[in-house]
Amino acid sequence: MSTQIFVNLPVKNLNQSIEFFTQLGFEFNPQFTDETTTTCMIVSENIFVMLLTNEKFKTFTPKEICDATKSTEVLVCLSFDSREQVDEMVRKAVAAGGT
8 A cells, every 4th residue: 555645734714725726626535525624635646635624623733723824834836747737727726816
């Protein structure tokens, strides 16, 4: 079995986050989704991003959740085969409300 990576990220609005990432072309695994607090975004065969509401995320750590508008929470990088694919992903992110 290959090692799988699950990145866990807190989100303020789960439905809005699902809609945003859907517009970027990502799909979600319903096996790890409960529609109210958690969803599992598929990045690749072995990499997933668990989007958790702040309330659900807090059940995993006693530490404060970072305010990503004021502090850097995480840097995520995706690889693409061409500059055009990078530009297209950025275009989709901006169109979906990314800043």
